[in-house]
Amino acid sequence: MTDGKWSSQAWEAAEHIYKEILRHPFVEGLVTGRLDRKRFQFYVRQDALYLRHYAKRLLNVAIRLEDKSQMDDFIMFASQGVHMEETLHAGFLAGEPIPDDSAMTPSCLLYTSVLDAQATEPVEIIAASVLPCFWIYHMVGTHIHSLYDPATNPYRAWIEQYADEEFARWTRRACEICDSLAEKATEDTRRRMTDIFVRCTKMEWLFWDSAWNLEKWKI
DSSP states (O other): OOOSOHHHHHHHHHHHHHHHHHHSHHHHHHHHTOSOHHHHHHHHHHHHHHHHHHHHHHHHHHHHOSSHHHHHHHHHIIIIIHHHHHHHHHHHHTTOOOOOGGGOOHHHHHHHHHHHTTTTSOHHHHHHHHHHHHHHHHHHHHHHHTTOOTTTOTTHHHHHHHHSHHHHHHHHHHHHHHHHHHHTSOHHHHHHHHHHHHHHHHHHHHHHHHHHTTOOOOO
């Protein structure tokens, strides 16, 4: 049973994917701290490329929102939130330059293309498409934080950032805004919001799987 909120229904629809994410060897390696450094840096490089597109979609939501407080929050997500992640990336890459979009893996290109394809959709759909990047990372970060050893884990900074209360607050706010949009939407729009939320949750799994396999183009 859900509480009637769109976000609760969407999470229920995608929860099986989240459980698979927790079982993925990449995430299990973050828990133990034994994740191969090469795989983690591969992931960070791709995540940096992804964020360039993600920030644009956050701003796309902001300019389409009618409520000023909601607009301000999405602008903040696109500036402070993305800057926070870029700073984290820089620490792990130790000055290594971020490549251009031509270095995207098939999975990174697919995910960013899915997000970019929502640009002309109703704002409810765009907002639902960017929500998994908040919610899944917060849930995964909190899960890992409850299990890991901060004294020995080399990925402590990454884990603590996504388990941090500030990131949790941003996630809750993003959910609240999506729920507010869903309340005024038609049943068909709510269904489409859930569909894109589930699809982008699958993209989150695929992104970590891509890093685990050091994915390359086959041709």
